[in-house]
Amino acid sequence: MDKLVMKELIKKFGTPTFFFDEKILRDRIEYLRSRMPESVSLCYAVKANAFIIPYVAKLVERLEVCSPGEYDICKKYMISTSQMVISGVHKTKDYIQKIVTDDIGENGSCCAIYTIESLRHGMILEDVAREMGTTLQVLLRLSSGNQFGMDPIDIFEIAKYQIEKYPHLSVKGIQYFSGTQRRSMKKNAREIASVCEVMDRLRLDYGLKCEEFEYGTGFPVCYFQGEEFEEENFLKDFSEAFSLVASNYKVTLEIGRGIAASCGSYVTQVVDLKTVSKQNYAILDGGIHQLVYYGQTMAMRHPYYDLYSDEKQYSQTDEEIKNWNLCGSLCTTNDIVVKQLPIKRLKEGDFFVFHNTGAYSVTEGIALFLSRELPKVVLIKENGDAALVRDAVKTFTLNS
Numbered sequence: 001m002d003k004l005v006m007k008e009l010i011k012k013f014g015t016p017t018f019f020f021d022e023k024i025l026r027d028r029i030e031y032l033r034s035r036m037p038e039s040v041s042l043c044y045a046v047k048a049n050a051f052i053i054p055y056v057a058k059l060v061e062r063l064e065v066c067s068p069g070e071y072d073i074c075k076k077y078m079i080s081t082s083q084m085v086i087s088g089v090h091k092t093k094d095y096i097q098k099i100v101t102d103d104i105g106e107n108g109s110c111c112a113i114y115t116i117e118s119l120r121h122g123m124i125l126e127d128v129a130r131e132m133g134t135t136l137q138v139l140l141r142l143s144s145g146n147q148f149g150m151d152p153i154d155i156f157e158i159a160k161y162q163i164e165k166y167p168h169l170s171v172k173g174i175q176y177f178s179g180t181q182r183r184s185m186k187k188n189a190r191e192i193a194s195v196c197e198v199m200d201r202l203r204l205d206y207g208l209k210c211e212e213f214e215y216g217t218g219f220p221v222c223y224f225q226g227e228e229f230e231e232e233n234f235l236k237d238f239s240e241a242f243s244l245v246a247s248n249y250k251v252t253l254e255i256g257r258g259i260a261a262s263c264g265s266y267v268t269q270v271v272d273l274k275t276v277s278k279q280n281y282a283i284l285d286g287g288i289h290q291l292v293y294y295g296q297t298m299a300m301r302h303p304y305y306d307l308y309s310d311e312k313q314y315s316q317t318d319e320e321i322k323n324w325n326l327c328g329s330l331c332t333t334n335d336i337v338v339k340q341l342p343i344k345r346l347k348e349g350d351f352f353v354f355h356n357t358g359a360y361s362v363t364e365g366i367a368l369f370l371s372r373e374l375p376k377v378v379l380i381k382e383n384g385d386a387a388l389v390r391d392a393v394k395t396f397t398l399n400s
């Protein structure tokens with residue numbers, strides 16, 4: 001974003017604040033689409049950042065909704081259930097009933113898609129569908145070796161007894177999530193092949209023809225200076241590895257980080273500077289409860305950032321480069337955002353603008369810590385207008 005525009009926004013909204021830029025988001029989605037086979041659809045994983053839902057929903061085919069909280073937010077934003085994939089390891093009957101009640105049409109049909117992540121999920125979905133006189137569309141989630149999804153044996157079990165035990169479920173295909181920040185194309189290719197094998201077996205051994213493959217790609221994002229990653233080449237290889245699959249199945253790529261990260265900036269102000277035991281500390285009005293970088297190790301890695309300062313304040317004596325530890329306002333020695341960052345000039349009142357913070361920071365930060373206020377969130381429209389979509393919120397209130 002233009003520096004002058006950002007400075008004006010900081011003046012207007014103060015700090016700490018997340019800024020999410022819709023123009024960058026649109027460009028990012030267009031870029032990803034342009035690098036994928038044409039028939040591939042995109043599904044935005046809401047957990048990455050729920051604030052951009054209304055805008056991103058216009059740009060992608062689907063939204064992956066992973067909890068009742070995310071579902072409620074989507075409903076508040078008037079997102080149609082037909083655009084939702086209801087995912088997640090914890091599905092209750094009440095939750096599914098609520099969605100089906102919202103979703104069911106006058107003719108008794110439903111539009112939402114659900115993932116089945118265990119045999120129990122299968123039973124819950126079947127019970128709700130039967131009791132409410134409808135059929136639910138489902139994707140069987142194949143595990144990538146963790147608590148999410150099922151082993152092939154359970155997937156085949158559902159396929160084997162589809163007609164007897166799950167007559168109210170219509171199996172559309174497989175959902176598979178690789179894990180986040182996946183850079184290994186070899187691993188991706190192996191995974192794609194093993195998912196295809198499962199879909200082949202479903203067809204050949206159980207007569208269940210999968211139409212869809214929904215794939216959580218875990219596209220990587222670079223957060224730190226010096227990281228080496230050739231995204232253009234990576235996406236080219238990915239697209240090639242995927243083109244055959246895309247010609248056999250309706251493919252949807254589930255992406256959170258890869259869509260949302262680049263549109264976000266987190267701005268925090270330097271409120272104090274000091275040297276203690278020969279270490280230089282800059283105290284920020286934000287902190288680790290709000291700013292989370294995947295892959296950060298003991299604050300040693302240096303993220304992409306800009307420093308906004310009032311040039312008039314500086315003199316010749318400020319030219320010396322010093323290493324600064326950037327610390328937040330929490331009452332823990334862990335609250336170090338970055339360690340030993342070499343900076344030439346730093347003054348109280350300067351602003352750090354941390355880049356690529358559009359995904360997860362705003363949803364993963366331990367925001368309740370120390371009863372600090374939640375940061376403000378500002379959406380910047382394509383026409384440049386900036387709207388405050390969440391004001392600073394107190395996380396603790398006394399009932400009197």
Ligand SMILES: Cc1ncc(COP(=O)(O)O)c(C=O)c1O
Binds near residue numbers: 048257258
């Ligand atoms: C099922 C599912 N799909 C998609 C995603 C998005 O992953 P990423 O943000 O790495 O793209 C996640 C992240 O946890 C997930 O659990």
